[in-house]
Amino acid sequence: MKSRIFRAPEGSSTGGASEAATLSTAPAVGAHASAPLGPIKIAARDVSVFYGEKQALFDVSLEIPDKTVTALIGPSGCGKSTFLRTMNRMNDTIPGTRVTGRIEMDGEDINDRKIDPVLLRAQVGMVFQKPNPFPKSIYENVAYGPKIHGLASTKGEMDEIVQKSLKRAGLWDEVADRLHSPGTGLSGGQQQRLVIARAIAVEPEVILMDEPCSALDPIATAKIEELIDELRERYCIVIVTHSMAQAARVSQRTAFFHMGKLVETGDTEEIFTNPRERRTLDYITGRFG
Amino acid sequence: MIWIFLLLLIAFAVLAYVAGRALAVRRSRGAKSHSRPGQHGLYALSWVGAPALAMLIAASVFSTSIEQQMMRAGAPDSVAQLEPFRREAFFADARLVGAGQEARQIWPAPYAEDLPAEGRRAHRIAATLNWGGGVAALIAAVLGGLFVFTRIRPDLRARNKVEGWITGVLFACSAVAVLTTLGIIFSLVIDSLRFFSMVPITEFLFGTKWSPQIAIRADQVGSSGAFGAVPLFAGTFLIMAIAMAVAAPIGLFSAVYLSEYSGKKTRAMVKPALEVLAGVPTVVYGFFAALTVGPALRVFFNGIGDMLIGGPLNGLGIYLSLVQNQMALVAGAVMGIMLIPFVSSLSDDILNAVPQSLRDGSYAMGATKSETIKKVLLPAALPGVAGALLLAVSRAIGETMIVTMAAGLAAKLTLNPLETVTTVTVQIVTLLTGDQEFNSPKTLAAFGLGLTLFVVTLLLNIVAMRIVQAYREQYD
Numbered sequence: 001m002k003s004r005i006f007r008a009p010e011g012s013s014t015g016g017a018s019e020a021a022t023l024s025t026a027p028a029v030g031a032h033a034s035a036p037l038g039p040i041k042i043a044a045r046d047v048s049v050f051y052g053e054k055q056a057l058f059d060v061s062l063e064i065p066d067k068t069v070t071a072l073i074g075p076s077g078c079g080k081s082t083f084l085r086t087m088n089r090m091n092d093t094i095p096g097t098r099v100t101g102r103i104e105m106d107g108e109d110i111n112d113r114k115i116d117p118v119l120l121r122a123q124v125g126m127v128f129q130k131p132n133p134f135p136k137s138i139y140e141n142v143a144y145g146p147k148i149h150g151l152a153s154t155k156g157e158m159d160e161i162v163q164k165s166l167k168r169a170g171l172w173d174e175v176a177d178r179l180h181s182p183g184t185g186l187s188g189g190q191q192q193r194l195v196i197a198r199a200i201a202v203e204p205e206v207i208l209m210d211e212p213c214s215a216l217d218p219i220a221t222a223k224i225e226e227l228i229d230e231l232r233e234r235y236c237i238v239i240v241t242h243s244m245a246q247a248a249r250v251s252q253r254t255a256f257f258h259m260g261k262l263v264e265t266g267d268t269e270e271i272f273t274n275p276r277e278r279r280t281l282d283y284i285t286g287r288f289g
Numbered sequence: 290m291i292w293i294f295l296l297l298l299i300a301f302a303v304l305a306y307v308a309g310r311a312l313a314v315r316r317s318r319g320a321k322s323h324s325r326p327g328q329h330g331l332y333a334l335s336w337v338g339a340p341a342l343a344m345l346i347a348a349s350v351f352s353t354s355i356e357q358q359m360m361r362a363g364a365p366d367s368v369a370q371l372e373p374f375r376r377e378a379f380f381a382d383a384r385l386v387g388a389g390q391e392a393r394q395i396w397p398a399p400y401a402e403d404l405p406a407e408g409r410r411a412h413r414i415a416a417t418l419n420w421g422g423g424v425a426a427l428i429a430a431v432l433g434g435l436f437v438f439t440r441i442r443p444d445l446r447a448r449n450k451v452e453g454w455i456t457g458v459l460f461a462c463s464a465v466a467v468l469t470t471l472g473i474i475f476s477l478v479i480d481s482l483r484f485f486s487m488v489p490i491t492e493f494l495f496g497t498k499w500s501p502q503i504a505i506r507a508d509q510v511g512s513s514g515a516f517g518a519v520p521l522f523a524g525t526f527l528i529m530a531i532a533m534a535v536a537a538p539i540g541l542f543s544a545v546y547l548s549e550y551s552g553k554k555t556r557a558m559v560k561p562a563l564e565v566l567a568g569v570p571t572v573v574y575g576f577f578a579a580l581t582v583g584p585a586l587r588v589f590f591n592g593i594g595d596m597l598i599g600g601p602l603n604g605l606g607i608y609l610s611l612v613q614n615q616m617a618l619v620a621g622a623v624m625g626i627m628l629i630p631f632v633s634s635l636s637d638d639i640l641n642a643v644p645q646s647l648r649d650g651s652y653a654m655g656a657t658k659s660e661t662i663k664k665v666l667l668p669a670a671l672p673g674v675a676g677a678l679l680l681a682v683s684r685a686i687g688e689t690m691i692v693t694m695a696a697g698l699a700a701k702l703t704l705n706p707l708e709t710v711t712t713v714t715v716q717i718v719t720l721l722t723g724d725q726e727f728n729s730p731k732t733l734a735a736f737g738l739g740l741t742l743f744v745v746t747l748l749l750n751i752v753a754m755r756i757v758q759a760y761r762e763q764y765d
Contacts, residue, residue: 088653090649090652095552095553118655118656119655120655121653121655122654123655125653125654126649126653128646128650132646132647132650134651134665134669135668135669144654144656145654145655145656148655148660148664149655195650198650198654199653199654202654202655
């Protein structure tokens with residue numbers, strides 16, 4: 001069964017839907033799970049990460065399909081955030097970090113010397129645990145990326161980008177009349193949607209989310225989850241989450257990490273209803289973590 | 290004399306501790322005591338030591354004026370009729386004679402006879418006061434001891450009371466700093482008021498001529514004195530502006546380098562080096578300005594001037610070829626160097642306080658390091674940096690040594706950095722060094738200047754502290 005971890009996702013999409021209905025103890029599984037998965041967007045092969053002498057990630061191989069939400073779950077310190085940060089080379093900004101193995105995006109190794117990490121990060125947006133709007137106006141926050149990368153040549157174009165991004169992030173209606181008030185004055189959930197708008201303003205292909213709801217209340221969380229589901233139509237989304245219920249609600253694919261190793265990956269329904277590994281079962285039923 | 294009493298007092302206090310402890314042990318025999326014996330001991334020590342110490346301090350503070358009163362009261366008629374400062378001089382000599390030394394001046398007939406008797410009287414008075422103070426202190430110690438030893442019982446909450454004494458001691462220490470500040474302000478204000486009663490405050494604040502030399506005797510050739518401080522304010526401002534023009538960019542950029550670019554090793558070397566720079570005494574910067582930078586800049590400008598002479602810019606050439614060592618530029622530039630570590634270490638702290646999440650957010654958008662610094666970090670840190678710069682400004686305004694040595698003394702109203710100018714602090718130094726007549730406006734002008742300086746730097750500091758405080762709260 002080992003080969004199933006790397007199998008092509010196309011044929012696997014309707015895996016365990018019937019089992020989901022029979023297991024009442026399992027968390028509710030996303031209604032969109034049966035939607036067809038896109039082609040492979042990112043493929044990691046034997047990725048290891050070292051912080052100085054300490055190895056944080058051991059030979060992780062994982063394929064991430066496009067137009068899909070992939071959830072990375074696992075207990076604290078299991079390496080899921082580290083893995084997430086290898087995909088836009090954010091680990092480069094931490095001195096003493098070393099990454100081995102290959103990470104291919106659309107077939108190209110992103111750790112190759114030809115790849116400029118700065119440009120890569122424009123293609124791979126990231127949303128962090130705590131909302132981190134810049135101390136600027138809402139408009140300036142969203143316009144930040146387009147300005148840096150020169151995506152708009154006129155004020156009109158910029159206005160359009162800002163409006164489009166805020167609309168996609170589901171924030172436009174709430175802030176349309178105060179675009180020039182500070183972004184830090186919004187509520188936590190609004191701030192998180194603002195940074196999502198900021199990330200999608202540069203037209204990324206992949207959006208990485210590092211526990212995007214852990215600092216939010218349940219209502220704001222529900223909104224973000226709804227938003228993630230809408231964004232799936234355009235982007236490849238990878239989300240790290242501590243909440244198994246959230247992974248079940250928003251993701252179609254799930255990867256379970258433990259002690260820096262990838263234990264198991266598969267369709268979300270299957271992982272939650274019929275995991276192959278004992279450790280996965282223990283984790284999702286709350287026996288540890 | 291007072292030292293003997295002090296030693297005696299310490300002995301008493303130790304004794305009180307031991308006795309209090311022993312007493313507590315004996316009285317609590319059988320019963321359960323609220324506090325431990327040592328705490329009873331400390332409580333006893335406080336009650337014996339504190340009143341006695343207070344008494345000794347009071348005695349040494351008031352004894353001088355009491356002694357003067359007593360000397361005056363008992364003086365013979367001839368002495369009592371002297372003018373006040375002659376009388377005080379006589380008493381001072383009497384004290385010397387009483388202590389077995391020579392009188393400082395030779396007194397004429399009626400006074401010379403009185404001198405030995407007055408000396409003996411002065412000696413008696415001094416001895417009485419000394420002994421009186423000491424004995425009063427000992428009595429206070431004994432009374433305190435009587436009070437406390439009757440109270441030592443098992444249910445006495447000595448532990449809590451000792452806590453109260455400790456709070457009191459700590460409060461007294463902090464009160465010293467506050468009271469000293471208040472005292473300084475008080476003396477500044479009083480003497481300034483005396484100055485402003487001689488020179489109108491409007492003339493001082495808005496007059497454009499500064500020439501404090503006053504003819505002391507009527508026949509002396511001298512100006513009548515002019516106390517318009519505007520040239521001093523202008524000179525201070527000019528030098529401060531030059532210093533900030535040097536310190537603000539260099540300090541800020543080195544802070545950016547230290548906090549954002551440098552590796553651990555570089556940081557470990559550069560930071561201590563900057564701190565050493567901050568520890569160099571300003572008088573050393575003064576040497577450096579007066580003996581190295583000044584002549585070097587003079588040679589530089591004279592050279593340019595020599596080249597220009599005879600050309601189309603002949604006038605400028607002549608001017609430059611006559612530039613002297615002492616100029617605002619030298620003092621300002623060296624003061625700027627002095628302020629670099631100050632600005633950079635404060636700005637470094639402020640940049641480090643900007644949350645890492647903002648940097649991550651910017652990098653994750655595909656921004657480079659310098660874009661992140663320019664567009665996210667510096668705007669976020671701006672209020673704090675502004676506060677740091679204001680603190681530096683207030684230091685630049687109050688800095689004395691460098692300007693004294695390198696800026697010159699001529700009070701010129703100019704904004705030309707190549708001219709010699711003078712500052713408020715330099716004038717305070719020149720007004721108060723050497724022999725001074727205390728009542729002349731010349732001397733008192735120093736207090737007027739000091740008060741102005743104090744008010745300006747106080748306001749700057751308050752504003753800067755507010756800004757930095759508000760900035761810190763934003764990210765805590």
